[in-house]
Structure formats: structure tokens, C-alpha cells
Amino acid sequence: MSEVKTNISLRFSFVFSFLLIRAIVVEHDFMMLNFTSDRLMVFDGIPGEKGSSKRIGTLQNGMNSFLRKMDITFRQNPRTLRPRVNKKDSQLDKKQKSEGNYFLAA
Numbered sequence: 393m394s395e396v397k398t399n400i401s402l403r404f405s406f407v408f409s410f411l412l413i414r415a416i417v418v419e420h421d422f423m424m425l426n427f428t429s430d431r432l433m434v435f436d437g438i439p440g441e442k443g444s445s446k447r448i449g450t451l452q453n454g455m456n457s458f459l460r461k462m463d464i465t466f467r468q469n470p471r472t473l474r475p476r477v478n479k480k481d482s483q484l485d486k487k488q489k490s491e492g493n494y495f496l497a498a
Contacts, residue, residue, distance in 0.1 A: 394423065394474070401427030422466075426451070426475050434458045452495060459494035467496045 401424045408415055419425045425432075432454025437443030446457070459466060465478040465488040475495070478485040488494060 397421060397424050398427060398474070400424070404428050405430075422475055426455075426468075427473075432458075436461065452497060455495035456493065460492075465489060465494050465496075 404415075404417070405428055407413075417425070417428050419428065429451055431448050432451050433445055433448045434454050434457045435443055435445045449457075455466070464480075465485045466475045467478060467484065467488075468474065469476055478488065488496060
């Protein structure tokens with residue numbers, strides 16, 4: 393299933409780039425979002441009560457902002473480029489948090 397998602401995401405990205413079009417992609421799958429997007433807008437708030445967002449930023453900054461709030465760190469597998477969750481309190485998790493890099497791109 394992940395291969396299908398990866399292929400779909402890469403095709404979307406290729407079509408958007410080739411046709412020089414912009415698209416708003418609302419996605420809840422981290423891997424698809426990673427492969428489809430080059431910019432990101434993160435929303436925050438209390439569901440059904442209030443919400444806010446910051447400016448659209450780079451994929452790296454948006455992912456860092458979101459993951460910091462979730463207290464999770466990710467790395468990208470250098471071979472497959474798939475995002476992988478670091479184990480909580482592992483050496484890499486602690487290192488990335490201390491550097492403020494919650495999302496490391498390969």
C-alpha cells in the first residue's frame with residue numbers, strides 16, 4: 393500500500409511541476425504529504441472552538457513546527473526517502489530535539 397501512495401504522491405508532484413500549477417492538498421498521511429508538498433501550512437487550536445494558522449512556509453519548517461507540538465522526531469530513510477519515526481528518547485531523538493530539527497530530510 394505504501395508503494396501505491398508513494399507513486400501517487402510523486403505523480404501529483406510531477407504534474408504540478410510540469411504544468412506549473414499550484415494546488416492545495418489537504419492530506420493526513422505523513423508520507424503522502426512529504427512527497428506531494430514543497431510548502432506547508434500548519435493549523436493549531438481546539439477542535440470545534442478556535443483555530444489559527446501561521447504563514448505558509450517551507451516543508452522543513454512546517455514539519456518541524458507540527459512535530460515539535462506532537463513531541464515526535466522523524467528522519468528520512470536515505471534509500472527510500474520515506475519518513476520514519478524515531479524511538480522516543482533514543483539517541484537520535486534526543487539529538488534532533490536538542491538541535492531543533494524534528495524532521496530530518498535525507
